[in-house]
Amino acid sequence: MSEQRQPGMVIVGGGLAGATAAATLREEGYTGPVTIVADESETPYQRPPLSKGFLAGKEGEDALLPYPASWYPENNVEVITGEAATAIDPDAHTVALAGGRILGYDKLLLATGATPRRIPFPGVDLDGVHTFRTRADSIRLKELLKDGGHRLVMIGSGWIGMEIAATARELGNEVTLLGLEEVPLSVAIGAELGAVFAKRHEEAGVRFVLPSSAAAITGDDGKVTGVTSTTGVVLPADLVIVAVGVVPNIALAEDAGLAVENGILVDASLRTSKEDILAAGDVANAMHPITGARARSEHWANAIAGGKVAARTMLGQDAVLDDIPYFYTDQFDLGMEYSGYAALTKGADIVIRGSLESREFIAFWVAGGRVVAGMNVNVWDVQEDIKALIGSARTVDTRALANPAIALGDI
Numbered sequence: 001m002s003e004q005r006q007p008g009m010v011i012v013g014g015g016l017a018g019a020t021a022a023a024t025l026r027e028e029g030y031t032g033p034v035t036i037v038a039d040e041s042e043t044p045y046q047r048p049p050l051s052k053g054f055l056a057g058k059e060g061e062d063a064l065l066p067y068p069a070s071w072y073p074e075n076n077v078e079v080i081t082g083e084a085a086t087a088i089d090p091d092a093h094t095v096a097l098a099g100g101r102i103l104g105y106d107k108l109l110l111a112t113g114a115t116p117r118r119i120p121f122p123g124v125d126l127d128g129v130h131t132f133r134t135r136a137d138s139i140r141l142k143e144l145l146k147d148g149g150h151r152l153v154m155i156g157s158g159w160i161g162m163e164i165a166a167t168a169r170e171l172g173n174e175v176t177l178l179g180l181e182e183v184p185l186s187v188a189i190g191a192e193l194g195a196v197f198a199k200r201h202e203e204a205g206v207r208f209v210l211p212s213s214a215a216a217i218t219g220d221d222g223k224v225t226g227v228t229s230t231t232g233v234v235l236p237a238d239l240v241i242v243a244v245g246v247v248p249n250i251a252l253a254e255d256a257g258l259a260v261e262n263g264i265l266v267d268a269s270l271r272t273s274k275e276d277i278l279a280a281g282d283v284a285n286a287m288h289p290i291t292g293a294r295a296r297s298e299h300w301a302n303a304i305a306g307g308k309v310a311a312r313t314m315l316g317q318d319a320v321l322d323d324i325p326y327f328y329t330d331q332f333d334l335g336m337e338y339s340g341y342a343a344l345t346k347g348a349d350i351v352i353r354g355s356l357e358s359r360e361f362i363a364f365w366v367a368g369g370r371v372v373a374g375m376n377v378n379v380w381d382v383q384e385d386i387k388a389l390i391g392s393a394r395t396v397d398t399r400a401l402a403n404p405a406i407a408l409g410d411i
């Protein structure tokens with residue numbers, strides 16, 4: 001079956017990057033056909049609430065929608081849900097869908113996101129062992145956790161693992177985390193700052209078995225009963241979540257001959273190695289014009305910024321993705337925002353403004369005398385100032401940086 005249609009803009013992937021790109025195309029005045037091909041069954045949604053307020057039952061469906069479901073028909077954007085794109089023919093400018101349709105395109109955006117990494121731990125297929133990425137995963141887990149009393153073992157102590165752990169604990173479940181780092185989150189923010197999050201978890205009764213991984217997930221009659229850590233600790237469990245990172249969904253691009261390496265390789269305007277095909281969001285490994293290095297960001301703000309830049313590039317505008325990377329997390333009563341160039345923080349000095357003990361502070365990473373990243377915890381409305389400091393690339397007085405009496409704008 002093939003379909004005769006006027007080519008237009010086709011977006012593969014109904015996540016935040018894809019939805020933002022569609023909205024930007026319309027905002028920029030594009031009036032031709034826009035089609036989103038989404039293999040999930042829902043209207044495009046965003047994921048951050050899935051491990052936080054939505055999982056906790058504090059936020060509803062509205063929190064998931066970057067644009068209301070009515071926005072798409074109102075703006076003449078066709079959303080094909082529940083159907084995957086299965087092949088691209090870059091020469092013919094067509095995309096094949098699982099159901100057999102062939103869509104022509106003028107420009108094609110690949111916003112296919114990422115999938116939880118699967119490690120073949122013995123017992124990983126037992127009933128009660130989950131990964132976590134989708135709205136359906138969150139609804140399933142919410143149902144299991146909401147009344148408390150479960151024993152949850154989380155394999156992985158990164159951002160997602162820590163967020164789900166906090167929510168599960170707040171709902172009255174017993175929670176234990178295994179993780180490869182001595183201190184959770186230390187690869188991302190260093191041991192001193194990772195310890196702030198770990199301590200808050202421990203105070204709430206979360207247990208850590210660190211550093212360790214799972215030697216085996218054990219079960220009885222097909223159902224999970226526990227996890228044995230690589231350090232020999234036996235942890236009874238009726239729920240196990242494997243949260244050990246994600247891998248970018250590159251198969252479609254790779255099969256079509258696009259250059260891939262830790263994601264789909266794109267330039268700063270998000271163009272892939274094939275003409276008229278772009279990539280954005282978690283799947284894109286983009287050249288950053290400021291750092292001159294490639295980075296594949298797995299964060300919400302990058303999906304939005306990338307969706308916008310991709311749409312503008314599709315329209316022939318001169319757009320580059322040069323935003324300072326940003327992300328946030330919420331765990332218990334810790335609210336955090338981070339912006340900066342993670343690649344430049346290695347070996348940087350950490351300057352603290354405020355107090356780690358009171359958990360109200362800004363941490364700055366200072367390399368070569370300039371601020372390359374900043375993270376505010378339970379301190380608000382400072383992101384613009386932090387980004388201005390990073391963006392200015394000026395040499396800073398670190399004593400002034402550490403002194404809350406001096407306004408950030410005056411440093």
Ligand SMILES: Cc1cc2nc3c(=O)[nH]c(=O)nc-3n(C[C@H](O)[C@H](O)[C@H](O)COP(=O)(O)OP(=O)(O)OC[C@H]3O[C@@H](n4cnc5c(N)ncnc54)[C@H](O)[C@@H]3O)c2cc1C
Nearest residue numbers: 013015016017039047048084085113281282298299300327
């Ligand atoms: C639980 C959770 C919590 C998070 N919390 C935060 C947070 O607090 N802060 C933060 O900054 N970031 C957070 N993130 C990360 C953020 O959600 C991602 O960076 C963002 O979702 C990336 O958007 P995307 O559109 O690139 O990809 P995705 O959201 O993964 O969307 C891609 C879509 O494309 C679909 N797809 C893939 N292949 C095909 C195909 N062949 N055909 C059709 N469709 C296809 C996928 O199924 C998916 O629906 C969180 C992520 C998760 C999972």
